[in-house]
Amino acid sequence: MDLPVTSQREGAAHVSTDHATPQPGRSLRMLLSSAGRRVGLLRSFREAAAVLGIGLRLYASDLMPECSAACVEADMGLAAPPADSEDFIPAMLDICKRERIGLIVPTIDTELIAYSEARDRFSAIGCQVAVSDPALVHMARDKLATARFLSDAGIPSPATVALEDVLDGRSDLSLPLLAKPRHGSSSRGIMMVEERGQLEALSRAEPYILQQFLYGREFTVSLYFDGAGRMRCAVPHERLRVRSGEVEKGVTLRNPLLQDMAWRLGQALQGARGAMCFQARMDEDGGASIFEINARFGGGYPLAHRAGARFSQWLLEERLGLPCTAGDDWREDVLMLRFDDAVFI
Structure with missing residues (x-):
């Protein structure tokens, strides 16, 4: 669903900046993907464009753009499939071709892998995706892989093991421990585990890691x-x-x-x-x-x-x-x- 052009809402925080004079022919169409409530992030790009003298047209996409504050705040809101669906990348490529999008900024963890692996496909149509390489994105999306990366790099991090390692006796970490979904985000599913019975209940859910509480x-x-x-x-x-x-x-x-x-x-x-x-x-x-x-x-x-x-x-x-x-x-x-x-x- 395409939403009409909207202006910034009353009550927005005013930022004092020196705006450059817009330069003829210097313009960009940008998409904030899975925009949700990220109005502050969207406004930061609008402000930056004014400082640089860029004619920036801001698009924002979400599952239900009519229910997304950032999509309403954008110049145009667009509907997108779920980020973890097979339809996601083809749909976003179609949007970028149709609207001549030159820059995509992803905002949520579930879309990062899809965008990173398809980055060259977007580049081929003149669209840059602001996302890191696939190997790095995969590491950051996996809390166990993140812990191992930090340990190998010699950077202090809490002791972290897979849930099954504790259940099978392959780890010497003792309770209580912090349990987190291995691929979770936004603090979803995080809990303190103090009894073994809680571990067995978690083992029937999604993959979990156990971590020393800091x-x-x-x-x-x-x-x-x-x-x-x-x-x-x-x-x-x-x-x-x-x-x-x-x-x-x-x-x-x-x-x-x-x-x-x-x-x-x-x-x-x-x-x-x-x-x-x-x-x-x-x-x-x-x-x-x-x-x-x-x-x-x-x-x-x-x-x-x-x-x-x-x-x-x-x-x-x-x-x-x-x-x-x-x-x-x-x-x-x-x-x-x-x-x-x-x-x-």
């Missing part, structure tokens, strides 16, 4: 990689309060340990492109461990953007062949306090 302050670190796979920026923010797996209150900070871990991770990751993030906890002794890697924009990206880490602008620069302004110069102590807003149709 205590301490929780952080997300947003990362940006350029088109050559070089990490250009790392922005830690503390997750002061979380709701439904997404940061509700957060603050940026320059923590030497977290930043060192970020740059070490950036060197270890092969085939990274565009936006990524990882989550970590820091204990009271000052030690830190990474427990999750996401090969996409994190839900807290608007905080990094407001602090000066303008990933959206850098992606537009890359796509249009403009000089790259990516760098690690961002502001500390920027506080984000999220609140509920609404779009009315």
